Amino acid sequence: MFTRRQTFQLFAGAAAVLGLPSLARAQDTAKEFRIGWQKGGVFALAKNSGALEARLAARGVTVSWAEFTSGPPLLEALGAHAIDFGSTGDVPPLFAHAAGGDLVYVAATPGSLDGSAILVKQDSPVQTIADLKGKRVAFKRGSSSHNFIVKALRTVGLTLDDITPLDLGPPDAAPAFANNQIDAWVIWDPYYAIAAQDPDTRVLATTEGIVDSYGFYQANGAYAKENPTILAEVIDELRKVGTAAQTDLDATAAAISASTGVPTDITRITLGRKAADLGAILPLDAEIIAYQQALADEFYDLKIIPRQLNVADAVWQAPAI
The missing domain is CATH 3.40.190.10 (Periplasmic binding protein-like II)
Incomplete structure (x- = not known):
């Protein structure tokens, strides 16, 4: 039986799962891709390198960036159509969905064990x-x-x-x-x-030994529905950026620091956390959905969120081949 971290290796080349083979069939019309990001990680690398701008240029899509200090306000903006895409930990999506925000889960990333x-x-x-x-x-x-x-x-x-x-x-x-x-x-x-x-x-x-969690890439629901192949290309590019970054963490720390202003030595510490992997961007399989559903049920039972959620209903579906 595979652990959730071994599962990443099964999906490392999972562009097909994310719908990339069907790009030619898409009729995406958006001309802008607005990203909400928090300091660090693969977003910092992509922002600093212009990787997403270069990837989407052929489609005539421009990229803009808005920085947030935590997940809840980022997802509030996402659900309100103020941005199109972002990533947070596991709990912010529960609050956003419980509040009726228009957003979907696009991909997941295993959290570091001690981050x-x-x-x-x-x-x-x-x-x-x-x-x-x-x-x-x-x-x-x-x-x-x-x-x-x-x-x-x-x-x-x-x-x-x-x-x-x-x-x-x-x-x-x-x-x-x-x-x-x-x-x-x-x-x-x-x-x-x-x-x-x-x-x-x-x-x-x-968190080691207490929480073994996922983070999630999320998109505005309407944007994801109307522009699925733009979204698929973005996920694919972020995975490529993250995978390349894992080959030289010292250089990666310097690059992230240049984008975030966080000192290089501090960034290097975060990159060295146990099981941290910038390239681990996974499709939402049954195991990941079950994890997030259990968390949703727990927070509802504790009366932390006001209503029951069905996580599977908010999982983005890749374009049909």
Whole structure:
């Protein structure tokens, strides 16, 4: 039986699954492709190199970029037709779909095993996850960190009701953490890697052994329906960019840093996380859909999202051959 990470090798050449053989049959009419991105990753490489611009130039399609600090506002923009495409962790799509946003899952990427962490101060009395009881814990509601803290607390028999949760995105949480206004911060890379360099910061726990998750590439539903082959070409190009980047991570770190402004040494740390792979962009198979459906069911049962979701209904279908 294949693990989810071995599954990537089965789909490394899966252009056919994404509909690329049928490109000639498409009647895509869009002349713009608007991307929402967060600092880092394959988007930074593609933006810096102009790979997507070059790929879509033959179609007369221009590319524009809008930066976001977290997944929830990115998907709000995506669902509202303000952008056409982007990627986030596993939780933001649940909130976006529950709110009625018009978006679809296009592809998935396995998350690194240790790319998020719960951070505390070196002199904090919090020594274990159980010690978070009654403490002020910051995380962005509706982000992948929301899932992480739920599951981390569960490992010690606690729930969100046992802490004082604070809904803070990275721009607000970082100074709050630095100024001791919160007791713990649940955060992802590159913000995690940046904060961890401060000798006054201690890593209480990482996602390893607690959350083994996926990130998702998503598109506006109407755009995906009307322009399927543009979307297929973009996914194919991002996979090529990511796969090439894995061959020289030092050079890749420098290239990403040039695009994001995050120091090269910090970026190199994020690229070296366990099981990190920029080229691992997968079609949504039954296993991945089942993972996301289980998460949707869990968040509904916990009353974190207001309605039940059927993930399969929001999975993009490639053009028919």
